[in-house]
Amino acid sequence: MTTPDPIATTLEASADGSLRIAYSPCPNDTFVFDAWAHGRVPGAPALDVRFADIDITNGMAERGEYDVLKVSYAVLPWVLEEYALLPCGGALGRGCGPLVLTRGPGESGTGADLAGKTVAVPSERSTAYLLFRLWAADQVPGGVGAITVMPFHEIMPAVRDGRVDAGLVIHEARFTYQEYGLHRLADMGEHWEATTGLPIPLGAIIAKRSLGPDALRRLAEAARASVRMAWDDPEASRPYVLEHAQEMDPAVADQHIGLYVNEFTADLGEDGYAAVRGLLTRAAAEGLVPPLAPDALSFP
Secondary structure (H helix, E strand, O other): OOOOOOOOOOOOOOOOOOEEEEEOOOHHHHHHHHHHHOOOOOOOOOEEEEEOOHHHHHHHHHOOOOOEEEEEHHHHHHHOOOEEEOOOOOEEEOOOOOEEEEOOOOOOOOOHHHOOOOEEEOOOOOHHHHHHHHHHHHHOOOOOOOEEEOOHHHHHHHHHOOOOOEEEEOOOHHHHHHHHOOEEEEEHHHHHHHHHOOOEEEEEEEEEHHHOHHHHHHHHHHHHHHHHHHHHOHHHHHHHHHHOOOOOOHHHHHHHHHHHOOHHHHOOHHHHHHHHHHHHHHHHHOOOOOOOOOOOOOOO
16 A cells, blocks of 8 residues: 655645745746656655745735745744745855945945935845844934835836936845946845844745645755755856846856855754844844744744
8 A cells, every 4th residue: 555645745836736836037036946846856756836936925924825935034023823834945045145235336335324214125024134124223314214125126117217316226136236337325134144144044945834744844955855866066057047047147047046045045053043043033022023932933
């Protein structure tokens, strides 16, 4: 008698019984999940992939949609009752934080130029926004003015065209903002690392707790194996990465992967978990997120 697969029998399954997962088309995510998505991870469940920007997957998590999601660490306090944080597959690192950009050169790192100004951000539930708010609390006398939410790819044009005073940018914008004639006012990651000594927590992989502990451990093993297979043979993932890189220059895609896929992607480890707890604890103290339960980040 065949024993039912514990994942397949508890999934909110697609028609073919595959695992419903949503992650972004960004190079770090497609690099990480390429081997798994294409059936090259032995014993891993098949994936039914939906591509969506992280502000969309954050909303999907809050509504309890999909079995596995890539989300902002900032959204965890709202979803950890239903989802568990996987200890791998996400994005943390050093020297990879969001930037605040302006049209003219500012007093880099002080934030003085932002007092009372309008700032465009990609989402108020993003990790970038939490890092920005924690930075602004220390660095912007009197606080910033209006916050405008817009898709991240529209932020640099909005700053360039004077529709907002400054923009909070993420991802490949670190490598391309000078093409828009913009200047870096401050690096949120530099501030975070200087004040905590910890890596910068950005994106998390979460999975439904209802799958059960054994299945969650198998999913983490599959994600970790997919990362390691991508490292072992980077060229294998290249077609998948470039197919979904939204006309990104291949060299920029490589920089993106190099920055956001690192040892914390394979395993959060002690420093990774400390960074996540530190971010959400500080944010809760500022009233930006609900407080975490003591065991909220624990993994089966």
